[in-house]
Amino acid sequence: MIYRPYGKTGKEVSVIGFGGMRFGDDDDYAAEVVRYASEKGINYFDTAPFYCDDRSESIFGKAFKKMPNPYYISTKSMIRKEKTADEVRARIEKSLGRLGVDKINFFHMWCLMDLDQYRRVMAPGGPYEGAMKAKAEGLVDHVVFSTHCTGKDIRTIIEDDVFEGVLLGYNVINHPFRQEGVQAALEHQLGVVTMNPLSGGLIPRYQDHFSFIREYDEESTVQAALRFNAAQPGITVVLAGMGSKEEVDENTAAVARPLTVSEAKRREISGKLTEKLDALCTNCQYCREKKCPSKIKMNLYMEAYNLSLLINSDETLRQLDWYHDRGELKAEDGLPGDCIACGICETLCTQKLPIIQRLEAVQAMLDQRS
Numbered sequence: 001m002i003y004r005p006y007g008k009t010g011k012e013v014s015v016i017g018f019g020g021m022r023f024g025d026d027d028d029y030a031a032e033v034v035r036y037a038s039e040k041g042i043n044y045f046d047t048a049p050f051y052c053d054d055r056s057e058s059i060f061g062k063a064f065k066k067m068p069n070p071y072y073i074s075t076k077s078m079i080r081k082e083k084t085a086d087e088v089r090a091r092i093e094k095s096l097g098r099l100g101v102d103k104i105n106f107f108h109m110w111c112l113m114d115l116d117q118y119r120r121v122m123a124p125g126g127p128y129e130g131a132m133k134a135k136a137e138g139l140v141d142h143v144v145f146s147t148h149c150t151g152k153d154i155r156t157i158i159e160d161d162v163f164e165g166v167l168l169g170y171n172v173i174n175h176p177f178r179q180e181g182v183q184a185a186l187e188h189q190l191g192v193v194t195m196n197p198l199s200g201g202l203i204p205r206y207q208d209h210f211s212f213i214r215e216y217d218e219e220s221t222v223q224a225a226l227r228f229n230a231a232q233p234g235i236t237v238v239l240a241g242m243g244s245k246e247e248v249d250e251n252t253a254a255v256a257r258p259l260t261v262s263e264a265k266r267r268e269i270s271g272k273l274t275e276k277l278d279a280l281c282t283n284c285q286y287c288r289e290k291k292c293p294s295k296i297k298m299n300l301y302m303e304a305y306n307l308s309l310l311i312n313s314d315e316t317l318r319q320l321d322w323y324h325d326r327g328e329l330k331a332e333d334g335l336p337g338d339c340i341a342c343g344i345c346e347t348l349c350t351q352k353l354p355i356i357q358r359l360e361a362v363q364a365m366l367d368q369r370s
């Protein structure tokens with residue numbers, strides 16, 4: 001394993017970080033996977049309230065009772081829910097209890113979407129104040145933020161010099177469109193943790209399509225994607241969700257090869273990237289039908305629409321059939337054409353996708369077929 005300094009914190013963290021959002025149903029096995037990752041040299045463990053039906057922090061708590069090596073824990077406060085300093089404080093107490101630790105090493109203001117929200121977080125009596133008070137009491141080491149803002153807005157936040165690190169979405173497919181945030185963090189010596197290195201599972205699902213990112217015969221497309229992130233100047237940790245020991249092995253092996261990308265490969269990758277790849281749904285599921293007045297499972301339709309961008313509309317229709325076969329789309333669910341354009345899902349979308357317009361396009365594909 002390779003370790004890098006996390007910004008100016010004095011902490012050395014593993015370049016592959018463990019994302020605690022992909023655990024299966026068996027909590028004991030999940031805790032074993034965490035300990036296995038520790039044996040393999042991973043020392044950066046990332047969780048959050050609500051991950052895995054709100055079990056993730058407790059799974060880490062179980063694992064931490066017998067960790068083989070020293071570790072750092074990162075967790076978060078859902079700033080859309082915890083809007084005051086007192087609510088953030090209550091969240092920290094809860095997380096400490098579940099994790100079974102005295103201190104959270106990296107505490108994130110979770111999911112800043114734009115500068116308005118950032119200003120609400122920083123307002124007197126707001127979430128940031130709560131986090132900083134906890135830091136003064138020794139309950140938190142470092143206050144950091146996670147974000148889906150544009151690179152320009154990330155730069156504005158970083159230049160205020162109030163956070164010690166940032167967690168942001170970055171991968172081989174969208175990197176040209178996300179570079180400014182990483183660059184700003186590099187200039188200000190912040191730790192940078194990248195989430196979503198596999199583009200929400202798109203890269204593993206379409207390995208053949210993305211095989212052009214590989215540089216070694218023996219590496220998988222997934223490993224090439226992780227290695228690509230780890231090779232970028234300014235990136236400290238590449239966070240990957242891990243639910244099994246096999247995934248730990250595959251992810252840690254990715255950094256066994258040189259953490260460089262040749263100029264020829266960079267040129268080849270750049271030649272294939274277009275803005276449409278930045279416009280892919282990452283299946284983050286921040287939208288969801290629960291909030292939709294027409295009960296449309298828009299995340300599934302957006303994921304299927306990805307295939308129109310990558311391949312063609314027949315693949316989108318095939319994917320929708322697959323969702324129906326698996327029972328993920330049901331007869332009682334809203335159809336794309338039922339969208340009343342209220343805009344709720346678009347305000348929640350981390351990729352800022354034109355969901356309404358895409359639902360119209362998917363409905364047109366369905367109409368054409370029938």
Ligand code: SF4
Nearest residue numbers: 292339340342343345
């Ligand atoms: S814009 Fe359409 S899909 Fe999105 S929440 Fe509103 S009705 Fe649902």
Ligand code: SF4
Nearest residue numbers: 281282284285287349
């Ligand atoms: S549409 Fe946006 S919010 Fe919904 S799953 Fe896709 S990227 Fe995430």
